[in-house]
Each structure stands twice: as C-alpha cells, then as structure tokens.
Amino acid sequence: MSGEDIDGKAVAATIRGELKERVSSLRSPPGLAVILVGSRRDSQTYVRMKKKACEEVGIQSFGFDYPDTVTEDELLQKIAELNSDDKVHGILVQLPLPKHINEDSIIEAVHPTKDVDGLHPRNNAALCSTGTHVGAEKVDWADLSSVPFHIPCTPQGCIELLDRSGVELKGKNAVVIGRSNLVGLPVAMLLMHRDATVTIVHSKTTDAPGVVGRADVVVAAVGRAEMVKKEWIKEGAVVIDVGINSVDDASAKRGYRLVGDVDYAGCKEVASKITPVPGGVGPMTIAMLLRNTVNSCVRSGATKGE
Known part of the structure; x- marks a missing residue:
C-alpha cells in the first residue's frame, strides 16, 4: 500500500481562487x-x-x-x-x-x-463551546467558513484538508499528537465538533505508539523531526503532519532539508492518505488567514449594494 498525498498547495490554490471571486463581490x-x-x-x-x-x-x-x-x-x-x-x-x-x-x-x-489568527481568548472560548450557538448566532461546525468567529488558521487548515480529501470524521478515532494552544488543543476541539472520538498524546503519555496505532486519523503537531514512525500508524489511517523541522543534510543545497513530525516515507507505506512536508499543511495556514480576513470584511457589511 502506498498512501495518496494530500496536496496542500493545490487545495490552497483552489481556496485562493474562491476567495478572489468573493472579494470581487465586495463593495x-x-x-x-x-x-x-x-x-x-x-x-x-x-x-x-x-x-x-x-x-x-x-x-x-x-x-x-x-x-x-x-x-x-x-x-x-x-x-x-x-x-x-x-x-x-x-x-x-x-x-x-x-x-x-x-x-x-x-x-x-x-x-x-479582527483577530484573524484566532488567538484571542474570546475566540478560543467560542471554539471550546459545545453548544450549537455562540451568543445569539448559530454555529454550523460542518462548514467552518460560516462559523461566526475566527478559528486558528493552522487547525482550520487541517480540517479543511480532511474535508476536501473526502475523509469522514464522524465516529472515527482521531489522535492529536501535541497539546499546544496554537495547534494541538484547537485541532482537537475541531475534531470533536465533527463527532470524532479524540485522544491527545503528549510528553507524559505512557504508550504513545500504542495510542496512535488505534487511530483512524492522526494529526502530528509536536515539533519533533520524524518522531512518528511507520510502526505507529494503523494500515489505512489518514495522517496530517503539521510539523516543519530542519535537519542537517550535506547533500542539500542549503545544507539542510525540511521534514515533518512524521517519517513520511515510512508512514506513506501504510497510510491511505498523508500530507507531505513541505507542501501539505503549510500553504493551508495562509489560505485560512485570507479566508478569516475576507469573512471579517463580509461581517462588517462590505457587500455590494448595502
């Protein structure tokens, strides 16, 4: 088995095209x-x-x-x-x-x-709400572009990649490796909002490979080069690699190369879908920043004819 690459560059380009069309309709x-x-x-x-x-x-x-x-x-x-x-x-x-x-x-x-990075405590609190409304506004977690507050860009990009790759999350076992405020915790919340059963693996987890090995979806966001090995991944799992790390490589032009938190070559042999590094999650982070900005403009009432 050789997993299919989830091409973040291509998905981000499509989203930028969609945003360009939306922007043309604004006043x-x-x-x-x-x-x-x-x-x-x-x-x-x-x-x-x-x-x-x-x-x-x-x-x-x-x-x-x-x-x-x-x-x-x-x-x-x-x-x-x-x-x-x-x-x-x-x-x-x-x-x-x-x-x-x-x-x-x-x-x-x-x-x-205006917090298009989605880092303000009020936006974090809205993300952590388990209800169907934030204040008086209804939240449709199935369409993150319609959510009435700003979601952090990288976690939002991870979910968008899964959505546009046809990955069903409802009822699936999802493991997030890393518990940072920037990625790990918010992406775990988003997965729960999609009705996945979510486990967070962190530095004190006693059997990380065993926990990850039960996952249908793995999101690696720990900041350790190629930590996740082939043996950790269940056959057919989907792997989203958020990490970007530089490792020495004398054969590379700059003397180093970029790798993720996942051993890409090994994990690709067992995963059904996997994001490469670079070219996976990275381009999506910027695409989601743009989308948050356009959404903010629309909410301000900048549509034509108003």
Missing part, C-alpha cells in the same frame, strides 16, 4: 494589517508570503515594521488605532515577539472581530 477590499517586530529572517519570509497571497486575492495589506527595541506600549497604541480603522478587517501580529514584550497582552489587545 470595498478587505484590509489586513501586519505587524512585524525585529529582523528574524523566518518572520520576514512568512510576512512576505502572506502579503503576496493577499495581493493575489485582492486583499489590501498594510505593513507596520518595528525594530526589536519597540516597547509594548507602542505596539498596544498601534493595535488600538487599527482596531478603530474601518479599512482594516484583520490584524496579524507576527510571532514570536521579543522577550521584553508580553505576547498575551498583545494578542488580547486585538479586537476579537
């Missing part, structure tokens, strides 16, 4: 403000990719770059200004921030309706 373009602090090369690369994707679908991006020495108060003041700016429908603060800045304070300063 004014969605606006995304991107705050970048410092000169980390990886952060600069991510921001460039996000701005390029915005341009492709017709989202107007506003960049605000600060040196490492910026104060927390300066960032809070800028966020307050952006919260009040009607041209801005989404605010993204590129993480991580310098150690002298409290990331939680910055995240909580972004208005929940």
Whole structure:
C-alpha cells in the first residue's frame, strides 16, 4: 500500500481562487494589517508570503515594521488605532515577539472581530463551546467558513484538508499528537465538533505508539523531526503532519532539508492518505488567514449594494 498525498498547495490554490471571486463581490477590499517586530529572517519570509497571497486575492495589506527595541506600549497604541480603522478587517501580529514584550497582552489587545489568527481568548472560548450557538448566532461546525468567529488558521487548515480529501470524521478515532494552544488543543476541539472520538498524546503519555496505532486519523503537531514512525500508524489511517523541522543534510543545497513530525516515507507505506512536508499543511495556514480576513470584511457589511 502506498498512501495518496494530500496536496496542500493545490487545495490552497483552489481556496485562493474562491476567495478572489468573493472579494470581487465586495463593495470595498478587505484590509489586513501586519505587524512585524525585529529582523528574524523566518518572520520576514512568512510576512512576505502572506502579503503576496493577499495581493493575489485582492486583499489590501498594510505593513507596520518595528525594530526589536519597540516597547509594548507602542505596539498596544498601534493595535488600538487599527482596531478603530474601518479599512482594516484583520490584524496579524507576527510571532514570536521579543522577550521584553508580553505576547498575551498583545494578542488580547486585538479586537476579537479582527483577530484573524484566532488567538484571542474570546475566540478560543467560542471554539471550546459545545453548544450549537455562540451568543445569539448559530454555529454550523460542518462548514467552518460560516462559523461566526475566527478559528486558528493552522487547525482550520487541517480540517479543511480532511474535508476536501473526502475523509469522514464522524465516529472515527482521531489522535492529536501535541497539546499546544496554537495547534494541538484547537485541532482537537475541531475534531470533536465533527463527532470524532479524540485522544491527545503528549510528553507524559505512557504508550504513545500504542495510542496512535488505534487511530483512524492522526494529526502530528509536536515539533519533533520524524518522531512518528511507520510502526505507529494503523494500515489505512489518514495522517496530517503539521510539523516543519530542519535537519542537517550535506547533500542539500542549503545544507539542510525540511521534514515533518512524521517519517513520511515510512508512514506513506501504510497510510491511505498523508500530507507531505513541505507542501501539505503549510500553504493551508495562509489560505485560512485570507479566508478569516475576507469573512471579517463580509461581517462588517462590505457587500455590494448595502
């Protein structure tokens, strides 16, 4: 058996096309403000990719770059200004921030309706609700694009990949490896909202291979290169690899190569479907950021004729 690749690049391209069409129906373009602090090369690369994707679908991006020495108060003041700016429908603060800045304070300063990263405590609380409504608004967990609050981008992208690959989640055993606030916990909540039976594997789990081996769907988000081996995976399981790690490789042009949390070559032999790294979950994270921004604009009443 050789598992089918779930092509995140292709799915993300399709979603960008759908978003471009939606944006063309709006009275004014969605606006995304991107705050970048410092000169980390990886952060600069991510921001460039996000701005390029915005341009492709017709989202107007506003960049605000600060040196490492910026104060927390300066960032809070800028966020307050952006919260009040009607041209801005989404605010993204590129993480991580310098150690002298409290990331939680910055995240909580972004208005929940503009928190397109889905990290604000109010959005997290809505995600953790087990009811059919958030406030007065009905929630349709079968269609994440219609949910009336912002869902974190990477977890949302994982579910979108499963949906568009025809993977049924209801009644399935799903194992999430990792319990971070950014990916592990929110993706576990989303899987539960789809009626999967969810187990979270973490550093204190006594028999991780045994637990993972019972899963129909595995989401690996632990940040350890190729930790999940072929022997862990049940034949026919679906594997979503969120991890992105660099490992030394003298044969590679840059002296390293990117791998996930899953031993891709081995696990592909037993999985029915699997995401590659790179080219799997990564492109979906940006696609979901764009979708959250467009949704925020629509909720603000920017459709034509209004």
